[in-house]
Amino acid sequence: MKLSLRGEYALRALLVLGLNYKQSVLRIQTISQHQNIPKRFLEQILNDLKSAGVVESKRGVAGGYRLARPPADISLASVIRHIEGALAPVSCVSECFYEKCSCPDEARCAIRSVMKQARDAVVAIVEKLTVADLCERARELQELHANPVDFVI
Amino acid sequence: MKLSLRGEYALRALLVLGLNYKQSVLRIQTISQHQNIPKRFLEQILNDLKSAGVVESKRGVAGGYRLARPPADISLASVIRHIEGALAPVSCVSECFYEKCSCPDEARCAIRSVMKQARDAVVAIVEKLTVADLCERARELQELHANPVDFVI
DNA sequence: TTAAATCTACACTGAGTCAATAGACATTTT
DNA sequence: AAAATGTCTATTGACTCAGTGTAGATTTAA
Known part of the structure; x- marks a missing residue:
């Protein structure tokens, strides 16, 4: 992505x-x-x-x-897919925007297998997060900065 | 990426x-x-x-x-970084190709925090894998296809 | 020493994408 | 009617991508 x-x-x-x-x-x-x-x-x-x-x-x-x-019903994945297209690093491992690639044998392609791993890792993150999570995180970061906790003893 | x-x-x-x-x-x-x-x-x-x-x-x-x-000394991350540039989805969370973004406050940017998470996930994968791993995986996939195990009883 | 096969270097191109910008138009409130 | 907004379509300039073109340099084999 x-x-x-x-x-x-x-x-x-x-x-x-x-x-x-x-x-x-x-x-x-x-x-x-x-x-x-x-x-x-x-x-x-x-x-x-x-x-x-x-x-x-x-x-x-x-x-x-x-x-x-x-906000909790709007996943980041859906937004990014609509604006940018595929989340996968190469389209031959994309679920929603699959395209065949030029390699000799897709089923036995080692690179494809690595790319699929990368895709899954990213999708797991953005599929789970929503605009509500984004807002929550923004508020946390705001707090953190307003009352910076000093961890040095 | x-x-x-x-x-x-x-x-x-x-x-x-x-x-x-x-x-x-x-x-x-x-x-x-x-x-x-x-x-x-x-x-x-x-x-x-x-x-x-x-x-x-x-x-x-x-x-x-x-x-x-x-082959074991050539990480996929180093290759991809050399050919493509940053692995991060946005350059404000890239370690090797950092660029400031236009958001009002980078330190408190919730989107940045999400993107950093995505970056870390991808980097963890491609930084660890090498060309040797790729070769091994290719050989495994070759085997798998040559002697397909039938899981149906 | 010549010919053939290979790598090297640099420039070019056509298609497409990105990040806007422009201008005309439609809708709503005051 | 006027002013403030959103809507729509088109255009632009810069850039990237994927590939081609052309002219060499280097090495080996005949």
């Missing part, structure tokens, strides 16, 4: 929307400023996430975006 | 060279035919691996390539 800026921005935007869940919509500009993302680019990305059913929008003067589903 | 064709070809070539270790050099064409890799492209890749000290070459009519070091 390799994240492009597009994918990174998508996750950052979802994190902000997750922290704002159950409240009113957030304007693109607000997210853009808060997360340091080019506004017009973020427009495209949020639109894309809308077509995936991850977020929903309200138009007009008091418009903006909010999550379309509870 | 995402492998381009270049990286995949490099690993496939190293596997063949590993299986041929301690014997004479292998011609590009031999590897190219065996692994179904465009010959001219493979030339570039092997040259690149030579500059990394992974393989060495012999010129002239009976020339070709062989591994420059024992």
Whole structure:
């Protein structure tokens, strides 16, 4: 898995929307400023996430975006797959985006077997984590920084 | 981590060279035919691996390539890093190719923390595995296919 | 010493992707 | 009606990828 800026921005935007869940919509500009993302680019990305059913929008003067589903129902894997495509390092080990590769015998390919291992490790992580986990982790990191515990005796 | 064709070809070539270790050099064409890799492209890749000290070459009519070091001393991580660059999904969690990202606070970035987890998982796999392991695995897969065990009673 | 087979080096290209940017338009509230 | 927002489509410039082209350099064998 390799994240492009597009994918990174998508996750950052979802994190902000997750922290704002159950409240009113957030304007693109607000997210853009808060997360340091080019506004017009973020427009495209949020639109894309809308077509995936991850977020929903309200138009007009008091418009903006909010999550379309509870944060705990949005897995990072589903988001990344929608924005970036395959999670696997090579497409011949991808479950959702499989493509045949040019090696002489896929079934006996040692490299494929290694790559499958790598894929499974990554998928295990991002399939389990949701936007809710992301929010929780963000709050923890915030706490940690606000009240830094001194471990030196 | 995402492998381009270049990286995949490099690993496939190293596997063949590993299986041929301690014997004479292998011609590009031999590897190219065996692994179904465009010959001219493979030339570039092997040259690149030579500059990394992974393989060495012999010129002239009976020339070709062989591994420059024992297969067990060549980790997949080092090869992939040389051909592809960072193993991490985003460069702000890369150890060898770190780059600052645009997020407001890297130390408190929840996404970064997730990405670091994914990076560590992948690195643990490819850092441990070597070309020797790849060869062993290839031989196992060969055996398995030659004498398929029937588990149905 | 010549010919053939190989590696070496560098440049080039066509297709595609990435990260935006542009501009026109639709919708909603005040 | 005006202003603030989201929607949609197209375009751009830089870059990467995967491969080709061409011209050599080196070595061995005849």
